[in-house]
Amino acid sequence: MGFTMGLNLLLLLAMVATNILSLYHLSSNSPSTAANNPSTASHQVPDHLIHQLTTIRATINHLTRRHHNPNSAAGNSAAAVPPADLLLYSQLSPIASACHAHPDLLHRFMNYTPFSLCPSSSDDLAETLILRGCHPLPRRRCFSRTPPKPSSSSLPQNPFPSSIPDSYLLWNRYSCKSLDCLNRMNPILGFDLGKEVTNFVSYKSELDLPVPQLMQIAKAANSVLRLGIDIGGGTGTFAARMKAYNVTVLTTTMNVFAPFSEVAALRGLVPLHAPLQQRLPVFDGTMDIVRCGRAVNRWIPTVALEFLLFDIDRVLRSGGYLWLDHFFSKGVDLEKVYAPLIGKLGYRKVKWATASKADSKSGEVFLTALLQKPVTK
Incomplete structure (x- = not known):
């Protein structure tokens, strides 16, 4: 009984949120603007509103399916819980999200001019991100800095050379x-x-x-x-x-x-x-x-x-x-x-x-x- 009431309350809140966002969208796009330039009317919807509406609609659909089949939802609740090892490993060696956990470093690493030399701080930032679990690093379109090309005769063939310049x-x-x-x-x-x-x-x-x-x-x-x-x-x-x-x-x-x-x-x-x-x-x-x-x-x-x-x-x-x-x-x-x-x-x-x-x-x-x-x- 408590589960059903909670589910109904979530559905009600989701539908109310959808209606509020829809009214906000309608009020922010005046009819005169759409009439004067109908070709741009579809482009006036802010991206974050579209994302929020999509999320809410997906939530409503998911809750509706669980509402119509509560026995199945209750029976599969254990299967929906992530494995303990996955949760543990995500803390020890973060999976993908580790890059998002350091937005300041990631922003500096990805702040470069495409098709030119990579910033001089790239290597330091890469090491810092990798050691914090952000690996592999995002791909970039810049050219890595390298030392001058050595002559083929000067490269050591012996892995224990007497010296390295x-x-x-x-x-x-x-x-x-x-x-x-x-x-x-x-x-x-x-x-x-x-x-x-x-x-x-x-x-x-x-x-x-x-x-x-x-x-x-x-x-x-x-x-x-x-x-x-x-x-x-x-x-x-x-x-x-x-x-x-x-x-x-x-x-x-x-x-x-x-x-x-x-x-x-x-x-x-x-x-x-x-x-x-x-x-x-x-x-x-x-x-x-x-x-x-x-x-x-x-x-x-x-x-x-x-x-x-x-x-x-x-x-x-x-x-x-x-x-x-x-x-x-x-x-x-x-x-x-x-x-x-x-x-x-x-x-x-x-x-x-x-x-x-x-x-x-x-x-x-x-x-x-x-x-x-x-x-x-």
């Missing part, structure tokens, strides 16, 4: 204006290729997994490594090392404070300009290995990390490998939160090594884990 990069958006400056600011960023050449080659601690050993593990398990993804791979050193073994690895990276993507590309590697909350842009069951670098750590919300792990499971083929490289968290959280979370995948543990962080005062630990997806999945 600063002139191959655009520096206007960064505080540092050279690779030397970046190396002095933070030598572990991955821009010192002389040091990067020693990574993934040999053991430094139990947390390391040298690529030669990784290839031996795969060979012993009769697994072929051909394609992979390095999530948060910086300048692409893991992809560079795997290239020597004829393994193609895509590197997801963001240009946060430094030109990670450009340097990876200059090394002959493929950078995917993608944030951690984005669905991996590859098809299901096609990757042989997915590595999570130090960008994947405890700072990611737990449920967001769970979505990431299951998206990794989506792209891995049966028998493929997930490599968590130096995952950082508190020891108690690793035991009570992250280990059970990783265990939900049901993967076989090939390597599981933990070590305390040096000079740790809060019980922080590192985890390196190599896990194999079951063949039966």
Whole structure:
């Protein structure tokens, strides 16, 4: 009884609103104006009124159908509720609406002169929008700014070149204006290729997994490594090392404070300009290995990390490998939160090594884990 009365009240309010809008429209279009210029009479209806009338009419039709078939409406009410996972994911990694949630940034990003050079602030705005879930970005009709074309002979063929000329990069958006400056600011960023050449080659601690050993593990398990993804791979050193073994690895990276993507590309590697909350842009069951670098750590919300792990499971083929490289968290959280979370995948543990962080005062630990997806999945 209460449901029927409420439905009737909504119908009454909708019809009253329609009549009020119709009277407003009739009063705002005088007969003399329409008579003098009948060809323009149809163009005098404001767009927002048309939209409001259309919405109200659609609401009336919907409520009328429910009024005539209340049993069906009540029976299907549960089916009309969006799945809980959709609502949850829309908060963790907003779907499309994330762009609308930042109209000021979006307006600045789309404020450009068509068919000319893109504004100099485009890259900064793109990074900001992507990190807030607005990805993929809206398409634009302007030309991206690029550094001068390098000669073909000067482009390095070796992914571990002795140096990369600063002139191959655009520096206007960064505080540092050279690779030397970046190396002095933070030598572990991955821009010192002389040091990067020693990574993934040999053991430094139990947390390391040298690529030669990784290839031996795969060979012993009769697994072929051909394609992979390095999530948060910086300048692409893991992809560079795997290239020597004829393994193609895509590197997801963001240009946060430094030109990670450009340097990876200059090394002959493929950078995917993608944030951690984005669905991996590859098809299901096609990757042989997915590595999570130090960008994947405890700072990611737990449920967001769970979505990431299951998206990794989506792209891995049966028998493929997930490599968590130096995952950082508190020891108690690793035991009570992250280990059970990783265990939900049901993967076989090939390597599981933990070590305390040096000079740790809060019980922080590192985890390196190599896990194999079951063949039966």
